[in-house]
Amino acid sequence: MKDMIIATKNSGKTKEFKTFFAEYDINAMSLPELSHEIEDIEETGTTFEENAALKAEQIAELLQIPVLADDSGLVIDALDGRPGVFSARFAGEPKDDQKNIDKVLAELEGVADRTARFVCVLAVSVPGEKTVFKKGYCDGRIADAQAGHNGFGYDPIFIPKGYPQTMAQLSSDEKNRISHRSDAIHQLRDWVKNLR
Numbered sequence: 001m002k003d004m005i006i007a008t009k010n011s012g013k014t015k016e017f018k019t020f021f022a023e024y025d026i027n028a029m030s031l032p033e034l035s036h037e038i039e040d041i042e043e044t045g046t047t048f049e050e051n052a053a054l055k056a057e058q059i060a061e062l063l064q065i066p067v068l069a070d071d072s073g074l075v076i077d078a079l080d081g082r083p084g085v086f087s088a089r090f091a092g093e094p095k096d097d098q099k100n101i102d103k104v105l106a107e108l109e110g111v112a113d114r115t116a117r118f119v120c121v122l123a124v125s126v127p128g129e130k131t132v133f134k135k136g137y138c139d140g141r142i143a144d145a146q147a148g149h150n151g152f153g154y155d156p157i158f159i160p161k162g163y164p165q166t167m168a169q170l171s172s173d174e175k176n177r178i179s180h181r182s183d184a185i186h187q188l189r190d191w192v193k194n195l196r
């Protein structure tokens with residue numbers, strides 16, 4: 001089994017990557033699982049691509065091994081695309097999923113157009129090579145109230161298109177079939193196979 005470093009400290013993302021990569025017999029390891037502590041990388045970019053590249057390239061440079069990073073977020077049409085790249089810290093620092101959910105629901109109170117999408121950009125950095133990007137989407141809308149306890153982040157208020165319930169009410173298998181992260185990771189399939 002081969003190791004793959006995922007440049008994330010998010011346990012929800014990590015769980016999903018472990019499931020995806022296990023299919024390819026790859027052991028996905030997140031930053032908190034490494035033997036030495038890795039400092040937070042400042043997400044100073046204005047796009048998902050820039051932030052994903054910052055995370056992947058800095059960790060790949062530091063460790064001198066291939067690294068995958070994920071920058072993702074929730075894009076809401078009625079909010080002109082917010083919270084977008086600022087999804088993690090929408091309600092301020094330190095990041096707090098519940099506060100972020102409350103802020104979205106408050107901003108959308110009385111708003112009829114609730115269409116939104118999750119976006120996930122994956123960046124793969126191999127030391128000395130050009131960074132590769134893949135982008136995935138999951139269309140849906142924002143619920144009137146939160147529901148469900150599965151997943152992480154904004155899952156309790158996101159209703160995927162074609163479903164009656166929120167992402168947080170779906171099983172992890174179901175989420176992993178339809179999510180923005182799964183969309184992006186499946187585009188990396190060939191690259192992942194070559195890693196073996």
Ligand SMILES: O=c1nc[nH]c2c1ncn2[C@H]1C[C@H](O)[C@@H](COP(=O)(O)OP(=O)(O)OP(=O)(O)O)O1
Nearest residue numbers: 008009010070071072073074087088152153154155
């Ligand atoms: O499947 C998802 N289901 C629900 N919410 C999600 C999902 N995917 C991303 N999100 C939200 C969580 C966070 O508010 C932001 C990601 O921010 P983002 O900077 O990429 O991740 P993060 O700071 O949590 O961890 P890290 O940078 O260490 O990978 O979008």
Ligand SMILES: [Mg+2]
Nearest residue numbers: 010043071088
């Ligand atoms: Mg982050």
